[in-house]
Amino acid sequence: MRPTVHDIAAAAGVSLATVDRVLNQRPGVRHVTREKVETAIREIGYVRDVAAANLAKGRTYSFVFIVPASDNSFMHGLNAEVMAAVARSPVERTDIRTVEVPAFDPTALAAALDTLRTERPAGVALVATDAPEVRDAVDRLVQDGIPVVTVVSDLTGSQRHHYAGVDNIAAGRTAARLLGRFLGGAKGDVAVLAGSMLVRDHRERLEGFAAVMAEEFPGLSILPVIEGRDDPDMAHMLVSDALSKRDGIIGVYSLGAGNRGLIRALKEKSVDRALTVIAHELTDHTRTALLDGTIDAILNQDAGHEVRSAIRVLKAKADGLSVIDAQERIRLDIFLKDNLP
Amino acid sequence: MRPTVHDIAAAAGVSLATVDRVLNQRPGVRHVTREKVETAIREIGYVRDVAAANLAKGRTYSFVFIVPASDNSFMHGLNAEVMAAVARSPVERTDIRTVEVPAFDPTALAAALDTLRTERPAGVALVATDAPEVRDAVDRLVQDGIPVVTVVSDLTGSQRHHYAGVDNIAAGRTAARLLGRFLGGAKGDVAVLAGSMLVRDHRERLEGFAAVMAEEFPGLSILPVIEGRDDPDMAHMLVSDALSKRDGIIGVYSLGAGNRGLIRALKEKSVDRALTVIAHELTDHTRTALLDGTIDAILNQDAGHEVRSAIRVLKAKADGLSVIDAQERIRLDIFLKDNLP
DNA sequence: CCATTTCTGATGTACGTAAATCAGATTTTT
DNA sequence: AAAAATCTGATTTACGTACATCAGAAATGG
Numbered sequence: 001m002r003p004t005v006h007d008i009a010a011a012a013g014v015s016l017a018t019v020d021r022v023l024n025q026r027p028g029v030r031h032v033t034r035e036k037v038e039t040a041i042r043e044i045g046y047v048r049d050v051a052a053a054n055l056a057k058g059r060t061y062s063f064v065f066i067v068p069a070s071d072n073s074f075m076h077g078l079n080a081e082v083m084a085a086v087a088r089s090p091v092e093r094t095d096i097r098t099v100e101v102p103a104f105d106p107t108a109l110a111a112a113l114d115t116l117r118t119e120r121p122a123g124v125a126l127v128a129t130d131a132p133e134v135r136d137a138v139d140r141l142v143q144d145g146i147p148v149v150t151v152v153s154d155l156t157g158s159q160r161h162h163y164a165g166v167d168n169i170a171a172g173r174t175a176a177r178l179l180g181r182f183l184g185g186a187k188g189d190v191a192v193l194a195g196s197m198l199v200r201d202h203r204e205r206l207e208g209f210a211a212v213m214a215e216e217f218p219g220l221s222i223l224p225v226i227e228g229r230d231d232p233d234m235a236h237m238l239v240s241d242a243l244s245k246r247d248g249i250i251g252v253y254s255l256g257a258g259n260r261g262l263i264r265a266l267k268e269k270s271v272d273r274a275l276t277v278i279a280h281e282l283t284d285h286t287r288t289a290l291l292d293g294t295i296d297a298i299l300n301q302d303a304g305h306e307v308r309s310a311i312r313v314l315k316a317k318a319d320g321l322s323v324i325d326a327q328e329r330i331r332l333d334i335f336l337k338d339n340l341p
Numbered sequence: 342m343r344p345t346v347h348d349i350a351a352a353a354g355v356s357l358a359t360v361d362r363v364l365n366q367r368p369g370v371r372h373v374t375r376e377k378v379e380t381a382i383r384e385i386g387y388v389r390d391v392a393a394a395n396l397a398k399g400r401t402y403s404f405v406f407i408v409p410a411s412d413n414s415f416m417h418g419l420n421a422e423v424m425a426a427v428a429r430s431p432v433e434r435t436d437i438r439t440v441e442v443p444a445f446d447p448t449a450l451a452a453a454l455d456t457l458r459t460e461r462p463a464g465v466a467l468v469a470t471d472a473p474e475v476r477d478a479v480d481r482l483v484q485d486g487i488p489v490v491t492v493v494s495d496l497t498g499s500q501r502h503h504y505a506g507v508d509n510i511a512a513g514r515t516a517a518r519l520l521g522r523f524l525g526g527a528k529g530d531v532a533v534l535a536g537s538m539l540v541r542d543h544r545e546r547l548e549g550f551a552a553v554m555a556e557e558f559p560g561l562s563i564l565p566v567i568e569g570r571d572d573p574d575m576a577h578m579l580v581s582d583a584l585s586k587r588d589g590i591i592g593v594y595s596l597g598a599g600n601r602g603l604i605r606a607l608k609e610k611s612v613d614r615a616l617t618v619i620a621h622e623l624t625d626h627t628r629t630a631l632l633d634g635t636i637d638a639i640l641n642q643d644a645g646h647e648v649r650s651a652i653r654v655l656k657a658k659a660d661g662l663s664v665i666d667a668q669e670r671i672r673l674d675i676f677l678k679d680n681l682p
Numbered sequence: 683c684c685a686t687t688t689c690t691g692a693t694g695t696a697c698g699t700a701a702a703t704c705a706g707a708t709t710t711t712t
Numbered sequence: 713a714a715a716a717a718t719c720t721g722a723t724t725t726a727c728g729t730a731c732a733t734c735a736g737a738a739a740t741g742g
Binding site: 361 | 697698699700701702708709
């Protein structure tokens, strides 16, 4: 049987109340007594029964998710996953609330974070916009003792406890190698469609992509990045234009969201030429395009995993427990026609 | 606040004891009363607090993992993950025990399963060997009301509640497409190294691989399968031999374990020719080979995820709860040089 | 050395559920 | 109509922990 607080008390030769004071870091225990108890805890290998503890506390973890009000499939998917978590929340003793902030607006995000300092939730998850004021606001929350995790997009240099998202440099590198290998030894141009170079994940993906292209596939040259602002119509126009003007294009890497316009443009041009295309994010549109051959591979991050992982980590931090690192590593999914979920 | 049993009792106009009888399917409740209580439960949306229930029951889930005594990296890894789960088990109110059975021995496996019928653990996880007697033994356990999940290798036609493993046909198909695309339009022979065609996962991988090869890459022809029994030395010998005899070989698919021998053989031959190689299972050896270019891609199943998923599912079944399907889908990892964990 | 402060023990209640017991109320059987 | 069987209610204890209260012990200050 698992040791309980009673066993510690007996082992340390103190009363239950003292053990409780030590365990919950309450005052009123002499230093030597405290050490005696701590030794006993270690020796008999006591681990607090979190379920019983939470029951006694009547605790519910109140978490806040801050998500950008972006109108693209990925953010919709992320939102849906947060909502699914909200639906499950009563069972898991969590009380999850979402806060929407304008996309790519550091000031608004920082303000939202500062509001939470007074609310003191048990944890905060946010899709970070990479800016100094956001970093500072996050650090203030952390200083206040509130667990903070970033989701999808990280915040380098901040004190956030955890990042639940993929390694975007690795994603870009992987895209480059896939594209390069799929193109065999062919020489030509590669078009890159991004949302905006102001967003950290997009910058990182491009960085990784360009690095591998330069190192390993000198026959392929990257054209100036097309910024489609994650907008289908804009992407359609820009990509159509590029394909018309440059017939040296043999490959496309779409590292942002809003692939609907890209796919439309590709289909229009596909009659006269064969292109190898790698895109990010599995949505209904990209899935269909992968199956009909318009896209050759999709790199994906599973929003559901990211949300669940963020919650697990926040819970663990709130309870002062450790997490299973391997379980919380968000993987880069590579989908071909054959391994779609 | 979440409704409790007291709220149901009040709402249904019955006592706590009656509610308890209904909730735990104990006898002694008239049909009409039972329905009254059940209506109240639905109406106020009561969900049992599993943590409190397990605390009251003093319950610990006793699970049994049946793993084959195979001496290869993958099974060692799987074992390590089970051991890690055992180490965490006190915290999670689980008591996990492992049973080793000889590999590929249906009779021994069936016997081990039947032994468990008398023990009545709260759940059983097994790496299945695909044979009728195993299927029957599993069905007997299920009939006895014991949750059963298969791990890594499934058991078709059985009543097992869940399979925590990858879709091996999809894995084979994915390998074929990767290999085909990496080889560009080249024509030539493809060697396939398997452990044994008696193992279901290997058969399925080959099936998927052959299907896509036939459909999409008519220029590539698959040579007769080399069965290396997952043994490094045997694999080394057979692969060396094949590479010497057939210089039309331009691609290799290793769908089994024991890649050490394969890698050695490839390195010996790599001086005179370039081969494109896809292998299964990420181990120290395959990782090194991927990084140095001997292998071009690795398909992997994460043993840690499989074990944790199996435990989660068993727990949910034991508690009569539902699982989050998306979370329990074991994904096929595709690793290139750039996205190694 | 007494008064005060700080520490420790003993005890009880609570969290939400499980499970047992016993008394009383129904229904069914004889 | 009485006896037996079945159902229902009330109450209690327990699970492991948190937290509060109060009394008494030990240490500290003056």
